[in-house]
Amino acid sequence: MITTTNNAVNLPEIVVATLRTICGDRYVITDTDILYGYGKDETLDLHFPFDILVKPGTAEEIAGILQLCNEHRIPVTPRGGGSGVTGGALPVERGIVLSLERLNKIVGINTVDHCVTVESGVVTADLCAAVQEAGLCFPVPPSSAAYSFVGGNVAENAGSISSCKYGTTRQYVLNLQVVLPTGEIIWTGANVMKNSTGFNLTQLFTGSEGVLGIITQVVYRLIPAPKHQLSLLAGFEKLEDACAAIVAIKQSGILPAAVELICRNAMEVAAAFLAEPLPLVTDQINAHVLLNLEERSENRLMEAMEEAGAILEKYTGENILTATTTKEKEQLWKLRFNIGAALTSGAKKYRDIDIAVPLSVLYPYIRQVEAICAAHGVTVACFGHALDGNLHTMLQFNAQADAAEEKRVAQVVAEIYDFALANGGVISGEHGIGLLQRPFMSKQFPAAQLALMKDIKTLFDPNGILNPGKVVL
Amino acid sequence: MITTTNNAVNLPEIVVATLRTICGDRYVITDTDILYGYGKDETLDLHFPFDILVKPGTAEEIAGILQLCNEHRIPVTPRGGGSGVTGGALPVERGIVLSLERLNKIVGINTVDHCVTVESGVVTADLCAAVQEAGLCFPVPPSSAAYSFVGGNVAENAGSISSCKYGTTRQYVLNLQVVLPTGEIIWTGANVMKNSTGFNLTQLFTGSEGVLGIITQVVYRLIPAPKHQLSLLAGFEKLEDACAAIVAIKQSGILPAAVELICRNAMEVAAAFLAEPLPLVTDQINAHVLLNLEERSENRLMEAMEEAGAILEKYTGENILTATTTKEKEQLWKLRFNIGAALTSGAKKYRDIDIAVPLSVLYPYIRQVEAICAAHGVTVACFGHALDGNLHTMLQFNAQADAAEEKRVAQVVAEIYDFALANGGVISGEHGIGLLQRPFMSKQFPAAQLALMKDIKTLFDPNGILNPGKVVL
Structure with missing residues (x-):
């Protein structure tokens, strides 16, 4: 368990005062009990303390916050529903946690153009229910739909049980409103079905895990509801x-x-x-x-x-x-x-490896996983989205694991990744990189690709204030 | 008609000699008759002279060429089948035209994983025939499939008559081998159906019109052939x-x-x-x-x-x-x-406006186009991919149009774009920006978005050697 306990506010007073001016007193929170819940997500039992929780109500307020934090070089960790399992929402460098929970409006559903505009803090299940009522369907809700936010789904390019028919979140994103780390507010695309104009910023932000900008509105393409x-x-x-x-x-x-x-x-x-x-x-x-x-x-x-x-x-x-x-x-x-639930019962926890491999590698992958886990005496449960080659490989271990057990699990993870990567797989099919999988990026990507990603990060976020410690930097 | 006639080789001798070393004498061409055909594509009657045509045979040769051209600041215009209609393959700043025609191998078809790996110079129809033979289908060939190249389809994010069911080229690109302007060779993704690892470079290169890198191999996802x-x-x-x-x-x-x-x-x-x-x-x-x-x-x-x-x-x-x-x-x-063909008969030519609008705007769009064209006395033909809101709006005029007619057509184009953009449309649904539509980018995109695109271009191509004058720079 990685954690620190110091939770004093470490930000300059002028910053705190300006945050209060931007968001209103009520939405700038320092109560340590409340903050505790925002220092963790669904990633193992990780917890990180941080300085201030802000709950802005508009993209403009977020722009103000990012400008301020840029000026003062304060880390900002954006947070959706907190359903992530790779630590994307964890404030690993303290600073500010920026919750999107107040951006929770469904802006509009267009039943001719088959699209919906929602703020990024809308709960996925609420979106699904609203479009269903209009006879339409967002066909790829993740398993966490009951509490994950739309913005988080886009930021992680979330998968769904139904992805084998309908694709992943990415295939439904037409357009995004994003606040850049420098405070600019942009729309990345357009609400049309075909678009060949300029570089595809929409797809660059989709799956970028909150390190390039903060998504504030999402336009999804919808389909007629299958009956x-x-x-x-x-x-x-x-x-x-x-x-x-x-x-x-x-x-x-x-x-x-x-x-x-x-x-x-x-x-x-x-x-x-x-x-x-x-x-x-x-x-x-x-x-x-x-x-x-x-x-x-x-x-x-x-x-x-x-x-x-x-x-x-x-x-x-x-x-x-x-x-x-x-x-x-x-x-x-x-x-x-x-x-x-079974894997976490009896004082246990699990590490969820969500590799994706080519379908032709599915069977040998599972056999190899079994062999690796048997060799290290680690309990494993393999299941998931088989047609897409995207299996959850859950390594179970004690909630209070000792160093030896943690090391054994880490060794199993490394061997599984090695096999998947050597056979054309990737380290994440739907959970993203976040904090947890960042050490493995250099296994999957040669130096030139990683350097390119780091350069893109630096281009968008020159001072590295946005969701630091994630994905590539 | 924009053209210049000076066709002397303006490159330093050392560059020409090194090109010959890299590609072999045979594939470094200065014959002006041959060069003439590579100075135009299907965009109106535009023609641009340039210095040298190279036909490399491998990604490694292309890497060598780009390194050389970077060192000497020589413009490189990549060229596929020459089927583009927005001037993406026109060498507007002279220098080198780099034809992909020798990268014409179908590397492999995987009938379990439903994907195909092809070099970017493969003719689209050849790809379609090969995968069809394997019981599979690439469902979105553009109308130019008989002579367009796969790499060009990806670079333009080409659309298809069947896009309303199957999507555009973008939805089928799993992975790209790209030579960066600096000479690095990278793969952008992986040959898997789900992938949430790092920034999506695959989708950034798809539709980037050859200004960020030269695509040398493409991995397409395929579907079982509908019978x-x-x-x-x-x-x-x-x-x-x-x-x-x-x-x-x-x-x-x-x-x-x-x-x-x-x-x-x-x-x-x-x-x-x-x-x-x-x-x-x-x-x-x-x-x-x-x-x-x-x-x-x-x-x-x-x-x-x-x-x-x-x-x-x-x-x-x-x-x-x-x-x-x-x-x-x-x-x-x-x-x-x-x-x-009808529009170009009788010494006529046309300007193809391939806007995409929301479906709800389709009918008012057509009526507005008719009104604009009638007001300016310009003949128009409207047809195309209606379900996607992507209509070809073809303005017909004389092949030898005088300045007044050219001006009239330009005015009509501007008014049509203004209406489409004011109603949620985009200036290109499938043809891309290239040279022809670049002046309209600032109509569609606010300064902040354009600046971001320009910054991305500069990040990938610091010396601006690759396909200069296109899209954003």
Whole structure:
């Protein structure tokens, strides 16, 4: 656990006074109890103290804050819903935490142009509900949608269980309002479906993890809401067959809205945690494949179901379960959605490795992970977005791990990354780099690419005040 | 016509000698007849003389050339298939034209991971044919696919008739090999479906029009080839009804693989040029809407056809024509594909404005264009990718236009851009900025955005040697 306990305000008085003028007294907070909650996110048990929490209400206030902090060289860490798992919102160099929570308005939904404009502090689930009511759909909410913010989703280029059909956050971002570290407010793109004008600043900011600018508004492209859904669950005796079935589904072109793989190790930990009878959890079954099918007509859904069923049947002799009601779907997905909770029960924590590898490497990757973890005596649970080659590889260890255990886990992480990178993978498919994965950037990127990224960071943020210690600097 | 006639080699002898060492004598060309063809592209009748044509065979040779040119501050204009219509490949500051034509290998097609690696000088149609043979599909070839290069498609973020279903080039680029102006060779991304590691250099280079680096290899994501296609053609008495039908198709979620609108003015010019009976070309019909439907099963295709047909019937009493064979499709699309040729017949030329506007602005945009053109006595043909709000607005004028006519056309262009920009549009949906549209960048972008783009250009290309005079500098 990395932490320091000194929480005295270390900023010049003139800065604090100016912050109060910009945001109003109420939104400049030094109460240490409140600050404590803003010094952590969902990344392990990391906590960092800092000086002042500000909750600006407009892009203009944020511009004022950044100008001030630039002048005084004060670190500013932007914060969304605090759902990040790589430490992107942690104030590692003290200074100011800038919460976007007051930028929570849905500015407008356009039902002809199929787009929505939202402030970046809107909770993802609220966005989804609002556009759903207008007959539209934001199809790639992350699993953290109930509390993550739209701005954080964009900053991390968040993935979704449905990314295999619909892509990641990036594919829906048309335009961003961003406050640059120097205090300029810009729009990066335009609210149109095709745009070949100038460098694509929209995509440069998307996934830049709050180190190039603070996103204050997001324009998302939307799709008409798909009306017909069902889930399928298949159990496999052999992991190899489950992986082969997934490849066959990709080849078919069916395009399910989820293709999740759950390996034996993840099944076991979740089943033990839930301690109840669960569908297709037996001694012989060593892998689950879960599909969501989403189509715009009942006919299409039935056709997709038959095709997907026929493919799965080629690779398993077990029953294939179908769920159409909400209750049935919850039952099929219950094991999958309890893996995380299971891994943290009993005074444990986990390190979530969210590598992405080419689909052709999926099976050898899992076998290699198992071998590495076995060699070091580390418990692992492998599951996730298999069709995209993006697996959560969760290393479980004691919440109060001693140095030896921490070291063992670190060694396993390093070996897993080495294998993934040597086989065409990347160190993050959807969580981003943040603080936690920064040490591995030089494993993935040669010096020339890293230098280019650092130069871009310096260009946007010459004094390095914005979210320092993250991604590349 | 902007041109200069001086075509003497103006480079230091040591530079020419070093180029010969790098590329081999054969690929360093000074023959003025050959050079002439490389001094123009498809942009109006523009031609620019330059000093030397080089045809390197590898990324390493290109790196050597760029290092040399950086040292001697010599402009380098990269060139693909020469199909650009905004002058992106024109050597406006003389120096070297660097043709990518020898980088023409399809490096590999991966049928499990659904991606293809190609050198940037591969002709787009050759790429499409090769992946089709492997059961896969690159779904967004531009209309120039028969001679445009893959690298040029990426550099311009080319659009396609099928972009309304599949997106633009950008959505398929996973990874790029790029030679930076300083001579470094980098890969920008990784060959995986999800990637949240570092700044997205891949998307920064995509659409950067050869001013940030020279693309030498492209990794495209592919999709399983859709197996069932048909075309529909509907004629409308009123343009307004045609536009309303297009909006209704978008609302339905059918997702056709083309939704083209052809306005009366474009119909007339193409019909006169073809001088033969054409489907649904009558006095009463003032707009055509052409759809391509592409689905993975016959059932889906029939369902989509019925739905699309029902929507079109709500907005027109005219017959709706269907084409399933290649020959039938050619007949339905004949008028659409002859508009360009029609506009250049009879010693005429055209300026292609490829604005994109929000779909809600499509109808008022066309009416405004008609009014502007009528006021200035300029012939216009409006047609194109209506569902995306991306219309080709072709202003026809005399190939040997006098100054007054050139001025009139320029005035019309300016007024059209003003209207589009004031209504949320952009100056290019798919052609890019290049040389021709650079003067309009400051209309679309406020100073802060433009400054940021210029700073990015300077960061990548400190001496400004790469494709000077384009996009932003």
